Amino acid sequence: MAALVATLLALPLVGAQTYDIGGGALGIRTHFDWVAMAAAAVFAGRLALHLQQRLRRGREMVDETVFARLAVWGNRRALPLTLTGIAFAVALPFLPFSSRYLIDLGTTVLIYIMLGWGLNVVVGLAGLLDLGYVAFYAVGAYTFALLARHLGLTFWQALPFSGVVAASFGVILGFPVLRLRGDYLAIVTLGFGEIIRIILLNWSPVTGGPNGISDIPRPSFFGLPFAHSAPEGVTTFHQFFGLEFSATQRVTYIYFVILALALVTNLFTLRLRKLPIGRAWEALREDEVACRALGINPTNVKLSAFGIGAMLGGIAGCFFATRQGFISPESFTFIESATILAIVVLGGMGSQMGVVLAALLLVTLPEFGRAFAEFRMLIFGAAMVAIMVWRPRGLLAHREPSLRLVPKSTRVLWP
Amino acid sequence: MAYFLQQLINGLTLGSIYGLIAIGYTMVYGIIGMINFAHGEIYMIGAFISIITFLVLGLIGVSYVPLALTLVLLTTMFFTAIYGWTVERVAYRPLRGSFRLAPLISAIGTSIFLQNYVQILQGAREKPMLPLVQGGFTVFESGGFVVRLSYLQLLIMLVTLALMAGFSTLIATTPLGRAQRACEQDMQMAALLGVDVDRVISMTFVMGAALAAVAGLMVTLYYGVVDFFIGFLAGVKAFTAAVLGGIGSLPGAMLGGILIGLIEAFWSGYFSVEYKDVSVFVVLILVLVFRPTGLLGRPELEKV
Numbered sequence: 197m198a199a200l201v202a203t204l205l206a207l208p209l210v211g212a213q214t215y216d217i218g219g220g221a222l223g224i225r226t227h228f229d230w231v232a233m234a235a236a237a238v239f240a241g242r243l244a245l246h247l248q249q250r251l252r253r254g255r256e257m258v259d260e261t262v263f264a265r266l267a268v269w270g271n272r273r274a275l276p277l278t279l280t281g282i283a284f285a286v287a288l289p290f291l292p293f294s295s296r297y298l299i300d301l302g303t304t305v306l307i308y309i310m311l312g313w314g315l316n317v318v319v320g321l322a323g324l325l326d327l328g329y330v331a332f333y334a335v336g337a338y339t340f341a342l343l344a345r346h347l348g349l350t351f352w353q354a355l356p357f358s359g360v361v362a363a364s365f366g367v368i369l370g371f372p373v374l375r376l377r378g379d380y381l382a383i384v385t386l387g388f389g390e391i392i393r394i395i396l397l398n399w400s401p402v403t404g405g406p407n408g409i410s411d412i413p414r415p416s417f418f419g420l421p422f423a424h425s426a427p428e429g430v431t432t433f434h435q436f437f438g439l440e441f442s443a444t445q446r447v448t449y450i451y452f453v454i455l456a457l458a459l460v461t462n463l464f465t466l467r468l469r470k471l472p473i474g475r476a477w478e479a480l481r482e483d484e485v486a487c488r489a490l491g492i493n494p495t496n497v498k499l500s501a502f503g504i505g506a507m508l509g510g511i512a513g514c515f516f517a518t519r520q521g522f523i524s525p526e527s528f529t530f531i532e533s534a535t536i537l538a539i540v541v542l543g544g545m546g547s548q549m550g551v552v553l554a555a556l557l558l559v560t561l562p563e564f565g566r567a568f569a570e571f572r573m574l575i576f577g578a579a580m581v582a583i584m585v586w587r588p589r590g591l592l593a594h595r596e597p598s599l600r601l602v603p604k605s606t607r608v609l610w611p
Numbered sequence: 612m613a614y615f616l617q618q619l620i621n622g623l624t625l626g627s628i629y630g631l632i633a634i635g636y637t638m639v640y641g642i643i644g645m646i647n648f649a650h651g652e653i654y655m656i657g658a659f660i661s662i663i664t665f666l667v668l669g670l671i672g673v674s675y676v677p678l679a680l681t682l683v684l685l686t687t688m689f690f691t692a693i694y695g696w697t698v699e700r701v702a703y704r705p706l707r708g709s710f711r712l713a714p715l716i717s718a719i720g721t722s723i724f725l726q727n728y729v730q731i732l733q734g735a736r737e738k739p740m741l742p743l744v745q746g747g748f749t750v751f752e753s754g755g756f757v758v759r760l761s762y763l764q765l766l767i768m769l770v771t772l773a774l775m776a777g778f779s780t781l782i783a784t785t786p787l788g789r790a791q792r793a794c795e796q797d798m799q800m801a802a803l804l805g806v807d808v809d810r811v812i813s814m815t816f817v818m819g820a821a822l823a824a825v826a827g828l829m830v831t832l833y834y835g836v837v838d839f840f841i842g843f844l845a846g847v848k849a850f851t852a853a854v855l856g857g858i859g860s861l862p863g864a865m866l867g868g869i870l871i872g873l874i875e876a877f878w879s880g881y882f883s884v885e886y887k888d889v890s891v892f893v894v895l896i897l898v899l900v901f902r903p904t905g906l907l908g909r910p911e912l913e914k915v
Contacts, residue, residue: 319712373900376899387847388892538719579720
């Protein structure tokens with residue numbers, strides 16, 4: 197009965213909500229059938245939800261969802277799981293079913309994984325909400341593009357510069373704003389991201405404005421370029437190894453570069469977590485006042501997290517530039533920041549595995565959904581809300597303390 | 612001088628619109644302490660509903676302009692308010708009491724959802740709107756430069772003033788306003804004393820959405836075009852306005868809105884149009900760094 201009353205209450209409001217669907221541009225096309233359908237769908241959905249809750253109430257409430265169990269299981273078998281994952285990632289290009297498309301997709305996923313791990317340092321470990329992460333990504337990409345164009349640096353030479361420049365941007369931004377509390381910080385970083393984008397868009401003499409920068413050099417394998425025919429005196433990769441030329445070689449190579457970068461990032465952050473600075477980040481996330489009392493300087497600690505996150509973003513940006521061969525401000529919009537943040541948060545903040553899972557999910561799902569491409573972002577937004585409502589701590593959010601006073605096995609429960 | 616005056620008028624008009632949106636941010640932040648990221652989208656939906664209502668009224672044959680305006684105002688406020696209510700119910704209420712970042716992420720998701728929802732249903736192209744209120748009067752003329760205040764600009768400022776006055780009274784005198792102020796001070800205590808906190812929060816979202824709807828209607832009239840992307844930038848600017856004025860304070864939001872409008876108008880008038888959005892963001896950063904409580908805000912105590 198309660199279900200019915202609630203449904204009746206929800207019906208006029210939720211049903212009427214879709215009323216404005218009716219309009220077209222300047223003429224009006226009415227779609228009252230859509231309204232009716234939407235209302236019916238909401239009615240049915242509400243009913244189903246109520247019935248489900250009814251059924252649930254009968255049984256005892258168990259919070260053991262699939263993902264919670266997965267998280268615990270993943271935590272217990274972290275090492276074998278990681279090794280399998282890495283082995284699979286390494287073997288991917290050589291598997292019989294792999295194709296150029298698949299490797300390309302894998303590269304994209306890995307870029308997002310790397311960005312996710314980079315942002316994880318800022319959001320997951322230090323607990324600072326950064327909505328403008330894409331700014332550092334853009335700074336890294338443009339640094340490489342400009343260095344390559346004006347100084348003729350190659351990808352590997354420019355990589356550290358991209359990281360350093362992005363990190364210094366992070367520190368410059370971080371210095372004044374890190375005193376702010378969570379949500380204010382989020383808005384300021386969002387503003388910063390937009391500022392960078394607007395500057396890239398309008399500072400045409402340097403950045404090429406909306407046209408961006410093209411002809412960014414591709415990475416070479418220890419000086420061996422991937423090209424069909426090389427200029428005089430340069431051996432190409434396929435000549436050197438006596439292989440048949442194919443475009444897949446370059447794609448595969450790029451895939452391995454990002455795989456290596458991502459793995460280095462992961463190791464780097466894993467080690468950082470064990471250092472005093474990493475512990476300070478996590479402590480700061482949990483309780484800032486207590487940290488201050490213990491003599492940790494919050495600004496410096498936050499600044500280091502911000503700088504390192506920015507550096508990783510810059511390196512990913514550098515790779516992005518060389519992979520695309522072309523960059524423009526279009527690639528660095530707010531939606532990109534939101535996607536990376538979504539990856540971190542959906543995966544469970546601070547969880548490295550979660551980032552991988554979420555990146556796989558968020559990048560490959562739209563690929564499968566090409567058929568209904570226009571609904572892609574719609575579903576993306578809805579999924580963000582749904583996952584937050586359903587599992588606010590993220591998909592794999594089983595958080596183990598990284599340090600225990602008493603080893604797990606010998607722990608005694610208080611009487 | 613004449614140019615200055617013209618920019619002043621433009622800035623005040625723009626500022627009124629930002630102020631109306633900013634009130635939505637400030638009220639929600641004051642009560643539940645979260646940034647309602649989807650508020651800009653609510654404003655965009657308001658603009659779309661207003662344009663659709665105009666079209667529907669045109670079909671029915673309502674051609675007397677003041678009547679049409681009033682009808683559109685009421686319809687838009689009504690439907691947009693329902694959107695505000697639904698967003699709160701679906702995306703925020705289940706997360707109450709969750710950790711700090713959850714509602715923010717959910718809000719970003721909602722914002723993406725609403726943007727694409729409107730894009731799919733109404734198309735991505737800009738929607739043009741014939742000017743409804745035309746004419747104006749010349750304030751004065753000097754050196755061949757005419758300073759004009761159009762009836763529309765006057766209307767926008769007057770409606771904003773009226774709404775501000777109305778809402779201030781609502782908050783200051785009605786039981787609902789008292790409940791809202793109570794929730795702002797201490798939500799748990801208010802709940803203990805018999806205030807239905809969920810209802811108050813819902814009403815706050817409804818009120819904020821209604822004001823954003825008015826802003827959407829005005830933008831439709833003022834610029835004559837609407838597209839699905841206007842919500843994001845307007846949202847950020849209105850939030851800046853709310854922060855500038857001191858978040859949680861109603862007159863502060865209005866003041867902040869007007870200041871942001873003026874800054875934007877003068878910046879585009881005297882410096883460069885391309886960087887006008889940068890100017891707003893820079894103001895936001897400066898305010899947050901040097902005076903985080905805003906112009907009229909109370910200092911916030913951090914509790915352990």
